[in-house]
Amino acid sequence: xxxxxxxxxxxxxxxxxxxxxxxxxxxxxxxxxxxxxxxxxxxxxxxxxxxxxxxxxxxxxxxxxxxxxxxxxxxxxxxxxxxxxxxxxxxxxxxxxxxxxxxxxxxxxxxxxxxxxxxxxxxxxxxxxxxxxxxxxxxxxxxxxxxxxxxxxxxxxxxxxxxxxxxxxxxxxxxxxxxxxxxxxxxxxxxxxxxxxxxxxxxxxxxxxxxxxxxxxxxxxxxxxxxxxxxxxxxxxxxxxxxxxxxxxxxxxxxxxxxxxxxxxxxxxxxxxxxxxxxxxxxxxxxxxxxxxxxxxxxxxxxxxxxxxxxxxxxxxxxxxxxxxxxxxxxxxxxxxxxxxxxxxxxxxxxxxxxxxxxxxxxxxxxxxxxxxxxxxxxxxxxxxxxxxxxxxxxxxxxxxxxx
Numbered sequence: 001x002x003x004x005x006x007x008x009x010x011x012x013x014x015x016x017x018x019x020x021x022x023x024x025x026x027x028x029x030x031x032x033x034x035x036x037x038x039x040x041x042x043x044x045x046x047x048x049x050x051x052x053x054x055x056x057x058x059x060x061x062x063x064x065x066x067x068x069x070x071x072x073x074x075x076x077x078x079x080x081x082x083x084x085x086x087x088x089x090x091x092x093x094x095x096x097x098x099x100x101x102x103x104x105x106x107x108x109x110x111x112x113x114x115x116x117x118x119x120x121x122x123x124x125x126x127x128x129x130x131x132x133x134x135x136x137x138x139x140x141x142x143x144x145x146x147x148x149x150x151x152x153x154x155x156x157x158x159x160x161x162x163x164x165x166x167x168x169x170x171x172x173x174x175x176x177x178x179x180x181x182x183x184x185x186x187x188x189x190x191x192x193x194x195x196x197x198x199x200x201x202x203x204x205x206x207x208x209x210x211x212x213x214x215x216x217x218x219x220x221x222x223x224x225x226x227x228x229x230x231x232x233x234x235x236x237x238x239x240x241x242x243x244x245x246x247x248x249x250x251x252x253x254x255x256x257x258x259x260x261x262x263x264x265x266x267x268x269x270x271x272x273x274x275x276x277x278x279x280x281x282x283x284x285x286x287x288x289x290x291x292x293x294x295x296x297x298x299x300x301x302x303x304x305x306x307x308x309x310x311x312x313x314x315x316x317x318x319x320x321x322x323x324x325x326x327x328x329x330x331x332x333x334x335x336x337x338x339x340x341x342x343x344x345x346x347x348x349x350x351x352x353x354x355x356x357x358x359x360x361x362x363x364x365x366x367x368x369x370x371x372x373x374x375x376x377x378x379x380x381x382x383x384x385x386x387x388x389x390x391x392x393x394x395x396x397x398x399x400x401x402x403x404x
Contacts, residue, residue, distance in 0.1 A: 036158065036175035040167075043181045043200035047164055049080075053141040056086045056162070058153040059093070060111030062245055063302075063321025065190060066093040067328055068348065069146060070100045071213035072194035076144075077102040079202030086140070090114050095302040096321075099218045112152060116245065125152060133159035142166070144201065145173065146194045148186065166201045168193070188341075191215070191348040210349050215328035219306050227307035230296060231271070237294070238263050238392075239271040239309060239326075241317035242285060243278035246369035248377050249318040251336055253281070257288035258385040259316065263392055264291045271312060272297060273305060273322065314392055318380055319345060327354060332395040334388060338379035341365040355391040359383055 055076065059069050066089055073085060084104050087097045091108040092115070098106050109132055112125035133156055142164040143157035151172035157165045158176040167177040174180055181197045187208065195208035206212070231237070240256055264270050270289065272282040274297035282297035300308060305322060306329050309315050315326035316334040319342075326333045327349040335347055338359040347354035358364055359379045371377045 036155075040169075040174055040177045040180040042169075043166065043179050043185075043197070044203060044205065045179060046203075047142075047179065047201060049141055049164065052082045052084060053080060054086070054139065055080070055083050055142045055144065056088050056107075056136070056140045056157075057144045057146055058088045058150065058157070059146045060090055060109075060114045060150060060153060061147065062090070062093055062114070063096050064324040064345065065147075065321075066096050066100075067215055067217070067321065067324045068191040069097075069194055070102075070216050070328075071191050071208055071348075072144075072146065072198045073100055073102045074216075075195050075204060075208075075213060076198045076202060079199075079204045083142075088136075092116075096217070096325075099303065099306075101216050101218060129156055129159065132156055136160035136162065142201075144198060145177065146197065148193065149173065151176070164201075166197060168197060188343045189346070189348060190344055210351075215324065215348050217306055217325065217328040219303055219310065219329065223301075223303035223307040226300075226304040227311055230299070230304070230308060231294065231311050234269040234271065234294060234311075236311060236313040237269045237271050239273055239312040239315045240285065241273045241315060241320065241322045241326075242281050243274045243297075243322075244318045244320035246339075248369055248371045249320065249336075249338055249340070249380055250281070251318055251380050251383065253284040254288055255383070255385045255388075256285045259388050259392070260285075260289045260291055262385075262389045263314075266290075267292065269294055271308065273300060273308065274298065314395060316388065316392060323347070334391045334395070336380055336383055336388065338364060338377075338383075339366050339368050339371075341367070353395055355395060357383060357387050357391050 059066055086105040086107055087103050088107050088109055089097045090111050094106055094108050112128060137160045140162050143162040145154045145167035148168035149170045154167050154173045154176035165177045166179040167173045168186055169180040169182050181200050185196060186193050187196055192208040195213050199205060242256055244250055260270050269292045271294045272285060274282050276298035279297045282295050286293040286295055306325050309326040309331050310329040312331055314332045317323050318336045319340050323333050323335050327347050332353045333347055334355045336357050342356045342358060346356050359382060361378055
């Protein structure tokens with residue numbers, strides 16, 4: 001990132017220099033790192049594999065990004081039906097990974113920099129790397145590094161000696177992979193990019209679309225029963241998931257109250273969802289509306305949350321994993337976007353049933369999620385409630401019964 005853009009405070013002028021120094025240090029490190037090898041073969045290219053190849057797909061991120069892995073898993077399964085497919089994800093994403101169709105096994109690894117905790121000693125990621133490589137050694141024939149800049153994961157697969165290692169052609173990833181997808185062949189959206197990488201490796205060149213490669217999630221009978229109990233008598237309500245992993249993405253409680261007043265008829269229940277840590281956020285919204293509220297914040301596991309969303313007529317919220325969960329179960333959604341790119345992380349579903357409302361500021365998307373005081377950040381907070389109301393009213397309802 002270059003100099004701070006208009007409207008950003010001076011604190012952001014200093015941070016890019018730190019990031020640039022880290023990037024240069026990392027680039028020097030990967031050039032001499034153990035496990036770095038010859039130039040990667042450009043995909044698509046023939047790959048020689050044993051019968052029943054053992055494949056591990058790596059994705060260190062959180063809920064939404066792991067949901068985006070689903071289309072790539074199914075494309076791989078279609079091309080290599082006898083493969084044994086393992087997902088290696090952070091422990092924070094194991095519940096969603098276990099619900100993706102086509103996955104044989106889920107293993108967890110505390111990928112550094114993704115645990116949303118304060119940084120520890122500078123050497124910790126590298127001692128963890130060595131231990132994790134020992135664990136993976138001689139267990140897999142193919143590794144697919146799905147995140148385009150995941151140099152740590154790519155290095156892990158190289159140290160583990162996995163024979164075929166595929167990844168995107170990021171300069172920090174290239175030294176560690178045997179096969180790479182050129183940047184020009186990488187689609188913008190994260191879900192499509194994962195499919196493109198797997199398809200090029202498997203020899204399946206068909207491009208991904210939300211229609212051909214939709215998000216999917218397995219919801220069981222227990223989840224549906226729990227959701228039915230939580231929503232008893234509520235009909236098909238609107239749901240608002242106001243929280244997100246990065247506080248800078250959150251909207252104002254009074255703005256959500258204005259949306260509720262416009263979209264929910266008097267006496268019609270409104271569902272508020274969120275994690276246990278977002279109970280106060282949901283309560284702040286509930287306090288500002290006269291509509292009856294079902295505050296489910298902190299009361300739903302992943303499967304139950306998915307089943308709740310499947311019973312709703314629309315789900316609204318900032319850019320976050322739970323909004324993609326709603327997409328995966330077929331419910332119309334409205335996503336508020338600010339610092340993150342909607343082209344890359346927006347809803348992967350039928351365009352007529354999902355809407356994006358972007359912050360109307362010149363620096364969007366900046367990609368910065370660590371603003372020191374989110375309440376001072378003008379990004380998502382300045383979105384006009386009228387735009388969200390219009391977006392919600394424009395959505396096409398489902399042509400089929402809710403997926404419950």
